[in-house]
Amino acid sequence: MGDGAGVVIVGGGQAGYQTAESLRQLGFPGAITVIAAEDFPPYQRPPLSKAYLLGEVDRHRLKFRTEEYYAEHGIDLRLGAEATAIDRAGKRLLLADGTSLAYSHLVLATGARVRLLPIPGAELAGVHYLRSLADVEAIERRLGEVAAVAVIGAGFIGLEFAAVARKLGKPVTVLEAAPRVMARVVAPELSAFFDETHRAHGVDIHCDTAVVEIAGRDGQAAEVVCADGHRVAAGLVVVGIGVIPETGLADACGLTCDDGIVVDGHGSTDDPAIFAAGDCTSYHHPFAGRRIRLESVQNAADQGRTVAAAIAGQARVYDTVPWFWSDQYDVKLQMVGLSAGCEKVVVRGDRAGGKFSLFHYREGVLRAVDSVNRPADHILARKLLAAGISPTPEQAADADFKLKDLLGAASA
Numbered sequence: 064m065g066d067g068a069g070v071v072i073v074g075g076g077q078a079g080y081q082t083a084e085s086l087r088q089l090g091f092p093g094a095i096t097v098i099a100a101e102d103f104p105p106y107q108r109p110p111l112s113k114a115y116l117l118g119e120v121d122r123h124r125l126k127f128r129t130e131e132y133y134a135e136h137g138i139d140l141r142l143g144a145e146a147t148a149i150d151r152a153g154k155r156l157l158l159a160d161g162t163s164l165a166y167s168h169l170v171l172a173t174g175a176r177v178r179l180l181p182i183p184g185a186e187l188a189g190v191h192y193l194r195s196l197a198d199v200e201a202i203e204r205r206l207g208e209v210a211a212v213a214v215i216g217a218g219f220i221g222l223e224f225a226a227v228a229r230k231l232g233k234p235v236t237v238l239e240a241a242p243r244v245m246a247r248v249v250a251p252e253l254s255a256f257f258d259e260t261h262r263a264h265g266v267d268i269h270c271d272t273a274v275v276e277i278a279g280r281d282g283q284a285a286e287v288v289c290a291d292g293h294r295v296a297a298g299l300v301v302v303g304i305g306v307i308p309e310t311g312l313a314d315a316c317g318l319t320c321d322d323g324i325v326v327d328g329h330g331s332t333d334d335p336a337i338f339a340a341g342d343c344t345s346y347h348h349p350f351a352g353r354r355i356r357l358e359s360v361q362n363a364a365d366q367g368r369t370v371a372a373a374i375a376g377q378a379r380v381y382d383t384v385p386w387f388w389s390d391q392y393d394v395k396l397q398m399v400g401l402s403a404g405c406e407k408v409v410v411r412g413d414r415a416g417g418k419f420s421l422f423h424y425r426e427g428v429l430r431a432v433d434s435v436n437r438p439a440d441h442i443l444a445r446k447l448l449a450a451g452i453s454p455t456p457e458q459a460a461d462a463d464f465k466l467k468d469l470l471g472a473a474s475a
């Protein structure tokens with residue numbers, strides 16, 4: 064590092080923050096610079112659509128660390144700074160203010176950007192997306208002024224927002240193009256449960272419904288128009304139709320990208336000096352047995368740790384079984400594994416009472432467990448899947464069968 068070059072991290076989200084923190088925890092002695100486009104210190108996104116919007120968490124509590132932490136740990140955190148290009152031959156990162164930074168290792172932790180709604184009226188005031196603190200603060204202001212809310216897209220973020228808006232007393236309509244809610248990420252049994260839950264809380268859900276226009280009045284969103292002619296009055300329209308991995312910098316400098324920046328098990332791209340972590344990456348996951356891209360805190364944090372370990376000379380392969388959570392009303396959903404492609408599902412617990420787990424099997428082997436208000440099942444399932452232990456479907460369905468005995472038997 065004779066020229067003073069150290070690690071430069073692009074992105075101050077979950078993955079960028081974790082990489083910087085883990086580098087210091089692992090004793091990395093060199094310079095660390097974080098280039099972060101947002102002007103608020105690295106913060107947690109999950110509460111944005113949950114406790115923060117309900118007013119239960121103050122904005123300063125969203126921060127992973129106070130500003131002092133970065134200074135004390137020799138991390139040069141540059142807020143409101145944007146990286147615009149990578150000079151791979153010269154090992155320099157170019158910034159929007161015209162300056163550039165030398166790097167020994169570059170980490171791309173650029174996350175994902177929201178997919179924009181490609182219909183007339185999407186630019187009207189009152190149409191919002193929910194990704195950043197700035198987004199949610201704008202939603203919060205609007206929410207207080209409107210009589211009714213429409214949510215376009217019944218994914219996790221759309222439904223979490225719908226739950227919050229109902230708790231705040233607003234009439235909510237959810238419009239979803241797919242035949243069921245959360246269709247991209249959960250099995251039909253879970254979609255059915257969440258559909259029932261939202262309806263029980265008074266949400267008006269329309270699946271199989273394409274939205275074709277947002278009609279305005281005086282430049283303000285007023286109505287959402289559906290393909291079948293149905294119109295939904297709403298002064299606030301929250302769009303949650305997915306995200307696109309932020310691969311622009313990587314693409315432009317010739318790194319391989321395919322639904323994300325392609326990395327290996329150490330988070331390394333095809334340039335040995337450039338790593339990537341978080342929502343912006345895709346990689347061959349040993350548990351999945353194929354290349355995947357995940358959008359989760361667990362993935363961003365664990366990949367950040369993996370990249371830091373590789374840079375600090377303590378390489379270890381990233382192979383955590385994926386896990387995720389969502390909070391809607393008083394329902395805590397915790398998911399581990401990957402249920403896509405599973406052909407058999409077994410219920411454990413009390414489905415009618417809203418406390419149950421779904422055990423998903425593919426070719427007779429347990430691949431995923433979704434737990435609804437059964438946190439102990441989730442913790443056990445993480446251990447079982449990590450250890451490659453598969454209870455039989457009969458054992459999983461039998462609430463009296465102690466799944467933890469299987470762990471004991473395996474380690475005995």
Ligand SMILES: Cc1cc2nc3c(=O)[nH]c(=O)nc-3n(C[C@H](O)[C@H](O)[C@H](O)COP(=O)(O)OP(=O)(O)OC[C@H]3O[C@@H](n4cnc5c(N)ncnc54)[C@H](O)[C@@H]3O)c2cc1C
Pocket residue numbers: 073074075076077078079098099100101107108109110111112144145146147172173174175193194195220309312340341342343357358359360361363386387388389390
């Ligand atoms: C509302 C909401 C709720 C969520 N809830 C959950 C949940 O309950 N559970 C869960 O597991 N996950 C949840 N997630 C997903 C989780 O937050 C993301 O998977 C995680 O934040 C990804 O981290 P990341 O660092 O890869 O990307 P991000 O957090 O998106 O951070 C990337 C950062 O890079 C910056 N950036 C991009 N390009 C540049 C550039 N050129 N120069 C400088 N900076 C740049 C961006 O501005 C951004 O701040 C939620 C996400 C949202 C938005």
